[in-house]
Amino acid sequence: MVHATSPLLLLLLSLALVAPSLSARKCSLSGKWANDLGSNMTIEDVNENGEFYGTYDTAVADYPQNIKESPLLGFRQNRARKPTFGFTVRWKFSESTTVFVGQCFTDRSGKEVLKTTWLQRFPIENTDDDWKATRASSNFYTRLRTEEE
């Protein structure tokens, strides 16, 4: 009978309605991002293992005239709504490699930001020069809105 609708059932129904919007608020890495230096990156879909591919188009380099879009590859943690992630960029215009590690945040207004810290490794001739091979810094990224959106 209709009036037998239990409080439990109502709760489950409510959750079913609410869950999509909650899950929609999980911070998503996929899409186009721009950082505070004017560099852009595009991250493709994250698969069920947390693996993702993308491309990095840096605005800054030791020899800016050589810059080429470069591939990136990384992992995102799966469970958290504000997941940590990491990725490697193999520069196509340099023998160096950069790794980024960070976390994806969505604030109450829905604004997304990626906070990252990175290390760039330069090739050196022998291990005695290892002390000078690594740069460190931080960047943050906000979602790049395209005109169609």
Added chain:
Amino acid sequence: MVHATSPLLLLLLSLALVAPSLSARKCSLSGKWANDLGSNMTIEDVNENGEFYGTYDTAVADYPQNIKESPLLGFRQNRARKPTFGFTVRWKFSESTTVFVGQCFTDRSGKEVLKTTWLQRFPIENTDDDWKATRASSNFYTRLRTEEE
């Protein structure tokens, strides 16, 4: 006639003989490695794009009893004999992520070493706590010889 053998030809012949051993000395990431903390990792074949997969079995963690072997994924530069590389580890027993960046060296005796620097990112609840989210350190790895080898 014997005396017609030019010095140039001899040089080319020598190079042809020497080249394979030189190229064999290109530092290879693939295989099993152990670091100075007792952590092990296995890196599978590096493909033609410089991409590689592997597994990381850490000896150290904030909660060592939880340690599980975890996947890694990264890029190696292709051209250099002592290539730089980077990879991401998605810890299966933690919501943190670690990125390593480094370089592969082979010394004259053929001994291989990976010199790396890493960043570990912990999830934080909001961006105000970003200042405390990232650990940094260095490790080196030597090739782990199995008994069969």
Added chain:
Amino acid sequence: MVHATSPLLLLLLSLALVAPSLSARKCSLSGKWANDLGSNMTIEDVNENGEFYGTYDTAVADYPQNIKESPLLGFRQNRARKPTFGFTVRWKFSESTTVFVGQCFTDRSGKEVLKTTWLQRFPIENTDDDWKATRASSNFYTRLRTEEE
């Protein structure tokens, strides 16, 4: 006679007038600064060896209720108009130590900013735990204007 005033002399005169304001634009560390987290620091006069003292009043800590103003001590390079500098903070409410390294900038409008990167070291019980002892991050500081100014 007036028309004997050479263009060179005029140039020299102009430089003499301009130079003090140019040299006044050397970025000065001394004073009160606030960073992007709400932490404040006061740097006292830098002596002729580039040495300076000050106090750091952090807005963030692992146990914020314990926060106490803490002393800082460092060196600034002397020659450049945008000098690099470094300092150590001995936290009075923690057994950790933090070092900051950075550079002092003045933009054309006279706005000053300190760009810094820092490392925080936590005491660990033995060297096996060294891998987890160091945090890294970045902060920038702008000059804190007091009401009297």
Added chain:
Amino acid sequence: MVHATSPLLLLLLSLALVAPSLSARKCSLSGKWANDLGSNMTIEDVNENGEFYGTYDTAVADYPQNIKESPLLGFRQNRARKPTFGFTVRWKFSESTTVFVGQCFTDRSGKEVLKTTWLQRFPIENTDDDWKATRASSNFYTRLRTEEE
């Protein structure tokens, strides 16, 4: 009477005898140290505020022919037997500045080691280049025994 000597008194006497050697095992920064790169440093007495001066004689530099002994200045935490510390080196042959942070360890055999992580800041012309201004690495130091000792 002699046989009234209490066990408590004996304990206190033992502690009085043992305490100096225990306190002697507090890791001391003062003295001459050498690191894994062949760089040497001398740290003078640490005062009651934890403040210390010293000199750094690096074995490595971007332009090794320019190397000059350079002053260092820092703080050590006071209470712990394995204190954390930090210091700044103002290079006399470069406009860069380096900060070290670390911890002083004494193992059971009395062997002392300083584990450090450092950041080196290079002057850049404007804040757009801030991303490339900072190097990071690690070093450890062992006490340098002079022949007289």
